[in-house]
Amino acid sequence: MTDTNRRWLLKSRPQGAIKDSDFDLVETDIPTPGEGEFLVRVTHLSFDPTQRGWLGGDTYLPAVRIGDPVRAGAIGQVIASNHPKFRPGQLVQGTFGWQEYVVSNGMTETGPVSAVHPGITPEQALGIFGITGLTAWFGLTDLGKPQPGDTVVVSGAAGATGSVVVQVAKAMGCKVIGIAGGPEKCAWVRDVAGADACIDYRAGGVAAAIRAEAPKGVNVVFENVGGEIFDAALANLALRARVVLCGGISSYNDTAEDRSPGLRNYMNITVMRARVEGFIVLDYAPRFAEGVQALAALRAEGKLKTAEDVAHGFENCPATLRRLFEGKNFGKQLLKLADPPLPLA
Ligand SMILES: NC(=O)c1ccc[n+]([C@@H]2O[C@H](COP(=O)([O-])OP(=O)(O)OC[C@H]3O[C@@H](n4cnc5c(N)ncnc54)[C@H](OP(=O)(O)O)[C@@H]3O)[C@@H](O)[C@H]2O)c1
Structure with a gap:
């Protein structure tokens, strides 16, 4: 010492x-x-x-x-x-x-x-059994409510929270489209985490890339990044989509002058009768043991890589x-x- x-x-x-x-x-x-x-x-x-x-x-x-x-x-x-x-x-x-x-x-x-x-x-x-794993679990299952066959879009998909969301959604029988920065991260999201597709947002054209992967629209958006990436997901909502507003890291460093004027595609929430819900994982503290148990079960089945x-x-x-x-x-x-x-x- x-x-x-x-x-x-x-x-x-x-x-x-x-x-x-x-x-x-x-x-x-x-x-x-x-x-x-x-x-x-x-x-x-x-x-x-x-x-x-x-x-x-x-x-x-x-x-x-x-x-x-x-x-x-x-x-x-x-x-x-x-x-x-x-x-x-x-x-x-x-x-x-x-x-x-x-x-x-x-x-x-x-x-x-x-x-x-x-x-x-x-x-x-x-990590996996801590705040980020639990955020992924409760945000997706409680707010996103994915059904087998749903299409789920996850931004920040190579990150601590996003990578767990990808895998839980896959385990629940969904088609999963990740969004991450760069080819190396996208390869991990696809090949290790098991997403059906991963869009490299740095290459641009995110809205069109989501449309190409999900021509019938997206049922669940798990949003970690915000800004233009969130806007691209909003442009692709399916009827009665659930949007889980977990975070918006792209704006956390913004000063008042940097703040973006807003989202262009927000009226699609109305058109598609979608539901957007924010949450703070600390509110789930009384249920953390339940989340850890569920994540541990997925891990034991080999369905959760970290x-x-x-x-x-x-x-x-x-x-x-x-x-x-x-x-x-x-x-x-x-x-x-x-x-x-x-x-x-
Ligand atoms: N609501 C809650 O209770 C709760 C709890 C935990 C976390 N969160 C939120 O969940 C999100 C992820 O947190 P985490 O701890 O799991 O971090 P993380 O995803 O492991 O790391 C952050 C990632 O964000 C991406 N990023 C950073 N700046 C970006 C930008 N300007 N545009 C696009 N992507 C950017 C980077 O990935 P790329 O290389 O792919 O760009 C980076 O690796 C954050 O928004 C966080 O605030 C919310």
Whole structure:
């Protein structure tokens, strides 16, 4: 165990893409747990597009305060404990943020700290069985309600959430059209994740490409990107389509001046009597165990492949978050700080 704790603290609200200079990397003493608390050494950090939103202002959670560590989901090992429910050596999951060590009383900003199931790796706990896997599961099944034979379009299809949506929709008997950036990602979406087709949006002509793959229209749109890609999907809705508005990463770095004037094809929602619904996966927390069970069953049947993109070096936190916005990540973006089991205090 080292004797210092490094933390990335928010210095100023980012304008546009995040810069290292939006944060301060500080060194402090390792905190000491008090009565009813435990000390966690963070081993794996999760990187999620929503973190950009949390830095910019209030969203579905209050904005990260200036001077606070950047909020992020994480896995860590309990190093010392004065808490009856957590014992040294245990792997735990919680919103521990961009810091190497954290003292917890068992509650974080997004919910309670939980023990990582012994049969699950930290990478799986943050990915396929974590927020992105559960977002895919509940967003698609609860809101998208795909029926066998439906055509499903998924943007961000090579990403952590999108790649699970592709595979769950395939397992439910749908025709699946992915949309991703570049031929390499599209090949993975088709050949590994099993989509029937994958459209490389960087090649342009997305609306026409969807039409060519789905001449009768699209029954379910699982939207991760927004902007022009979303507009292209709206142009191709089938009657009574369900549009799951999961995210819109293409606009998360926008300043007020950049904001696009809007969608050209939104009236197709009316013409096609479609339903558009947004959701925040944290609302499904009481049902997370059900989602994990369903995803684990698909995985056991060999129907759920995962890709994890693991960065290294705590000093690389801002650069690792930027990767999501540069399309550099392949599957779930993580940063590994240490390999458990770690020595105890
Ligand atoms: N509603 C919820 O509760 C919830 C929960 C989790 C995630 N989400 C949303 O789900 C989406 C995916 O999140 P994730 O964690 O799974 O990330 P991810 O898909 O693993 O990574 C982000 C991907 O977005 C694509 N991208 C980035 N900028 C883009 C742009 N300007 N145009 C088109 N594509 C762009 C890149 O893929 P390409 O290389 O293919 O461009 C990048 O790899 C995000 O919108 C996120 O906010 C929502």
